[in-house]
Amino acid sequence: MNITAFNPLDPTILADPYPTYRWLQLHDPVHWGAPGDPNTDGCWYITRYADVVAALKEPRLGRELWRLLPEREPPTLSAVQKPIVAMSKQWMVLRDPPAHTRLRSLVQRVFTPRMIEQLTPRMEEIVQRILTNVAEQGHMELLADFALPLPVTIIAEMLGIPAEDQALFMPWSRALAAVIEFEQNEAVMAQGSRAVLELAAYLHEIIAERQRRPQDDLISALITLEDAGKRPSEEELIGTITQLLFGGNEPVVHLIGNGLLALLRHPQQLENLRTQPFLLDTAIDELMRYDSSVQMTFRYALEELTFGGKTLHQGDQIAIVMGAANRDPAQFAEPDQLDLARSPNRHMSLGVGIHYCIGGALAKAEAKAAFTGLLQQLPDLALVNPEQTWRKAVAVRGVEQLPVTWTLQA
């Protein structure tokens, strides 16, 4: 193997990126590869565990390049780009301090571990309802029929979106997830842009309604928060709610999808999990490590710096490849083995540093409810297709579809 320009969208890499990550770790750990930003001619890919941690904690690698180099923004944003760019500037994950600090502290005050703990029975109820509905048919497409409705319903209920409106959110969720990917075309952008406008109009109404009649939900809590005597603006509220509503859905869907795929490909481990359900907590972390639904995240060099012996110039794009760090032999013994009892397991799938995933505990609780339900209710789950088609996507790794079958009980 000799990698001259790593391209995460290469079909061989999409099918199995791990041998290539290993080569990069050994031979070119800070590698200049295919661009993620159409305005540049390349992107740095950071693959070693220690470098990934250092990069995620490095304040000179940030998001707000548009503040330092406004000329890098397309001079005239097209009509379809405008709403997406405007809304994404309110997403904490795309901001640097001090804006990031303010937006994150708003959410942290209402999105608490206790709140998530209280939701566990509701997650189990949703899993049971979905599985009861499909049990008689003997087959389903795991992602759309099972894995997506769970996180979408939970986050919508937490925020206080009325049940009768929740069906609107699945297509919006998918349209927005497509927009944040590496390679977009006009049709994807137009669909995303429509979703943003519809969603903003919808949330405007809900916020006004909660201002008139506060309820016991996250939107009401966010509206009344004050930071140094200042309440969040409507733009900030809509951006933050949108990120919560949509940021976590696709990663959870593909945690369940990639996780089940890994288990079905390792029947002995699956059997261990069935017979020793106490393994579930370490198992969820191991499934997150083994084939993370979030493989990489991006930054820009906000100033010139030396990193891993390479000179990164201001404005260079950086891909921090957590999926590679998760398989680094310098950090994990036998990194390519799936070991559901692995402990400690300091995987990088939820990031580290100031942007560490705010929904990590929620995602793990959802995955736990999902796998418990699947293992108990559908004990002989099997894949319909031995080979899978992987999504042509960089940020969120997962298969296009995961049809599964099981034997009907007499």
Ligand code: HEM
């Ligand atoms: C398996 C599921 C999930 C994975 C693998 C995941 C992964 C990540 C990662 C890697 C980051 C850091 C990104 C960076 O440093 O650039 C992040 C941030 C974030 N995640 Fe998650 N996530 C998951 C689920 C969720 C859920 C369920 C929610 C909320 C409902 C959520 C909300 C967020 C938010 C708001 C941020 C931004 C935090 C900040 O910028 O300070 N995530 N996530």
